[in-house]
Amino acid sequence: MTIKARHKRFILIxxxxxxxxxxxxxxxxAFKSNMVxxxxxxxxxxxxxxxxxSFRLGGLVVxxxxxxxxxxxxxxFSITDTAKTVEVIYKGILPxxxxxxxxxxxxxxxxxxxVFEASEVLAKHDENYMPPEAAEALKRAKxxxxxxxxx
Amino acid sequence: MIPEIGxxxxxxxLIVALxxxxxxxxxxxxxxxxxxxxAQPAARAQFLLVAVAFICLAYAFATMDYSVTYVASxxxxxxxxxxxxxxxxxxxxxxxxxxxxxxxVWTVAVSxxxxxxxxxxxxxxxxxxxxxxxxxLLFMLSVSNPFExxxxxxxxxxxxxxxxxxxxMVFHPPMxxxxxxxxxxxxxxAIAALLGGELDSAWARWSRPWTxxxxxxxxxxxxxxxxxxxxxxxxxxxxxxxxxxxxxxMPWLVGTALMHSxxxxxxxxxxxxxxxxxxxxAFSLSLLGTFLVxxxxxxxxxxxxxxxxxxxxILAFLVLVIGGSLLLFAWRAPTVxxxxxxxxxxxxxxLLANNVLLAVAAISVLFGTLYPLFLDALGLGKISVGxxxxxxxxxxxxxxxxxxxxxxxxxxxxxxxxxxxxMRLRWAFGISVATAVILPLLLGHWTPMIGLxxxxxxxxxxxxxxxxxxxxxxxxxxLIARIKSNSYSWWGMVIAHLGIAVFTLxxxxxKGFESEIAVRMxxxxxxxxxxxxxxxxxxxxxxxxxxxxxxxxxxxxxxGIERTLxxxxxxxxxxxxxxMTEAGISPSxxxxxxxxxxxxxxxxAWSVRIYHKPMVEWVWFGCLMMAFGGLLAISDRRYRLKGRxxxxxxxxxxxxx
Numbered sequence: 001m002t003i004k005a006r007h008k009r010f011i012l013i014x015x016x017x018x019x020x021x022x023x024x025x026x027x028x029x030a031f032k033s034n035m036v037x038x039x040x041x042x043x044x045x046x047x048x049x050x051x052x053x054s055f056r057l058g059g060l061v062v063x064x065x066x067x068x069x070x071x072x073x074x075x076x077f078s079i080t081d082t083a084k085t086v087e088v089i090y091k092g093i094l095p096x097x098x099x100x101x102x103x104x105x106x107x108x109x110x111x112x113x114x115v116f117e118a119s120e121v122l123a124k125h126d127e128n129y130m131p132p133e134a135a136e137a138l139k140r141a142k143x144x145x146x147x148x149x150x151x
Numbered sequence: 152m153i154p155e156i157g158x159x160x161x162x163x164x165l166i167v168a169l170x171x172x173x174x175x176x177x178x179x180x181x182x183x184x185x186x187x188x189x190a191q192p193a194a195r196a197q198f199l200l201v202a203v204a205f206i207c208l209a210y211a212f213a214t215m216d217y218s219v220t221y222v223a224s225x226x227x228x229x230x231x232x233x234x235x236x237x238x239x240x241x242x243x244x245x246x247x248x249x250x251x252x253x254x255x256v257w258t259v260a261v262s263x264x265x266x267x268x269x270x271x272x273x274x275x276x277x278x279x280x281x282x283x284x285x286x287x288l289l290f291m292l293s294v295s296n297p298f299e300x301x302x303x304x305x306x307x308x309x310x311x312x313x314x315x316x317x318x319x320m321v322f323h324p325p326m327x328x329x330x331x332x333x334x335x336x337x338x339x340x341a342i343a344a345l346l347g348g349e350l351d352s353a354w355a356r357w358s359r360p361w362t363x364x365x366x367x368x369x370x371x372x373x374x375x376x377x378x379x380x381x382x383x384x385x386x387x388x389x390x391x392x393x394x395x396x397x398x399x400x401m402p403w404l405v406g407t408a409l410m411h412s413x414x415x416x417x418x419x420x421x422x423x424x425x426x427x428x429x430x431x432x433a434f435s436l437s438l439l440g441t442f443l444v445x446x447x448x449x450x451x452x453x454x455x456x457x458x459x460x461x462x463x464x465i466l467a468f469l470v471l472v473i474g475g476s477l478l479l480f481a482w483r484a485p486t487v488x489x490x491x492x493x494x495x496x497x498x499x500x501x502l503l504a505n506n507v508l509l510a511v512a513a514i515s516v517l518f519g520t521l522y523p524l525f526l527d528a529l530g531l532g533k534i535s536v537g538x539x540x541x542x543x544x545x546x547x548x549x550x551x552x553x554x555x556x557x558x559x560x561x562x563x564x565x566x567x568x569x570x571x572x573x574m575r576l577r578w579a580f581g582i583s584v585a586t587a588v589i590l591p592l593l594l595g596h597w598t599p600m601i602g603l604x605x606x607x608x609x610x611x612x613x614x615x616x617x618x619x620x621x622x623x624x625x626x627x628x629x630l631i632a633r634i635k636s637n638s639y640s641w642w643g644m645v646i647a648h649l650g651i652a653v654f655t656l657x658x659x660x661x662k663g664f665e666s667e668i669a670v671r672m673x674x675x676x677x678x679x680x681x682x683x684x685x686x687x688x689x690x691x692x693x694x695x696x697x698x699x700x701x702x703x704x705x706x707x708x709x710x711g712i713e714r715t716l717x718x719x720x721x722x723x724x725x726x727x728x729x730x731m732t733e734a735g736i737s738p739s740x741x742x743x744x745x746x747x748x749x750x751x752x753x754x755x756a757w758s759v760r761i762y763h764k765p766m767v768e769w770v771w772f773g774c775l776m777m778a779f780g781g782l783l784a785i786s787d788r789r790y791r792l793k794g795r796x797x798x799x800x801x802x803x804x805x806x807x808x
Contacts (some may be wrong), residue, residue: 070672073670
């Protein structure tokens, strides 16, 4: 192999590595800024959620908590993990399987008045199925409260 | 009785698969022709046995045999026949059986179309496929038996998940699996090459059509799934970066890289080790996809009942296949030799860059899909990364890949020069930049993403046009002869690349110009969107075979002229008492007008979602063009079988593709 060819190969590898590094940085950066954490109603009530961040809230829809505003699209309901309850406001159409007393996961932020402003509401996919986040919230609430605080 | 026959056929299939997996490979190592010769009859016998098992299960579904647990949990007497058949792969056990059937179809196809391969090579390929089959059959027979009896038998079945009761269910899973499992052929070729230490351009030529065919199926499968989600979920989306979608997209990305890398290995003898690695990765990701979707680890419709034994088995199987093949790769790859040298600016390096970008894209998807699962499994908290992550990562990774797509086919092999390329492509560049600036301004809305997307789409159009023009130029022959003088595989590439351009254009326009509203509509109310008037004329109640539905009537007019009437439905499936949205769509080349019913409100009013989706059909049409290009490439003359022709020596062909 001539020196020239070796140089070429070296340049090729160097460019490749630089681009790869750039790509990795891009991926990690995008990941960090788009990561959404999950919290339970108990954690929200105890103020564990950093202010102004978007997160996922899971639990059961409190029976008879669903209220519809006059525009027909803005809804209020509450999510509970059986220990604590968080009020939710959502403007939009609820998914097919949204039902009072059933599991639900909502994504959004806590507003100024302490109400969770959901930008997205996800419900379970069939009758027997509970979203893992909702199941987790109930499980954690059943465990000792001290345990919940540790997390 | 029939289910027992099916069960027994599976057991026999496992024994045959063991024979197919063990003896030919040992025979190939020792030069024992008799042992090698076992591969073909075993592959065919295995196909028959697995097919019998599959037919038995389908028969149990068709005749509503609710003494079989799997049938009872996934079917119902009210379910129409076509969905009772599709329900065979509607659950965990049956979809694994479908996997095994499709694997045996590919295996038997290889056994028929491999007469021109050296016998040791053929024995190894069929042997590797036999071993994969052993894994799946063993899994089914030990922890996931579709023929398990239910005693006492159920009076009626629990029904197929209503989401799956759709024509999409009939086509999407088999197509997708044909793609997933098809990569097992490329994988088997790669392992056979590592075992035998023969990795030359003839090897690449043999594995190319198989890889391309698997890729074609995967492309169609993903397209069908995307289209299905679009009209079935009622959210107007066609890609959600859902973990299940990602599971199918990762093998596609790596498979695309593999196709291009195989081209280099065939033409130039370069990238050998890389090609083998990609073949291993493509199939490993297919297996991982099956694991993700079928083990219940994901929050999704596709996830079925969780059973830790199953998870453990699949995990062990994955580790064995992926770890084993990577170890073999590390051990044997140095023996496959270096390929031809190439310059920093050459078609090889453009293809290499494209390969690296596709691989990095696949890794970014893998990371976004698996990392939350890892955290969860380790008890470090629950997180999720949604579409924003994937969107942020994908645009910067795919933009250079699409740009290079315009340059690669024009650049010379081995050594190209930048000034020459720039000279040749200056018009294409000018046209695409001009279009990217002017077109959005005419449409009234310009953002950097729209500009970038349009630039890339028109860049591919223009450079491909330039490529075709250069090839067809000259008046020495009639045009038809000049068209025919280029190989099918070259035309296949042209059409597939144009498909990417069509796809990119569709994605850019729909993402940049789509609009939606959610409104409360009482009968007689009119909603306005994108210059159209949507008049809600109320709902009528209708009865389907196994559901009741409220059928909405929405009349669409523009400037007082009636355009169309769409009928979104809200169905309630009786057995599971599950509501389902069925969107009403008026599709066209220019745009889709789309509406779905939300919930009934007071006084006959409904909440209604209305979408205007410009050029969304182009997204799927682009995929169809890619698939068609792939099919065209496979039908190339040089892949056609001419009986028992001898394999060509290395670098004997220098076809200008």
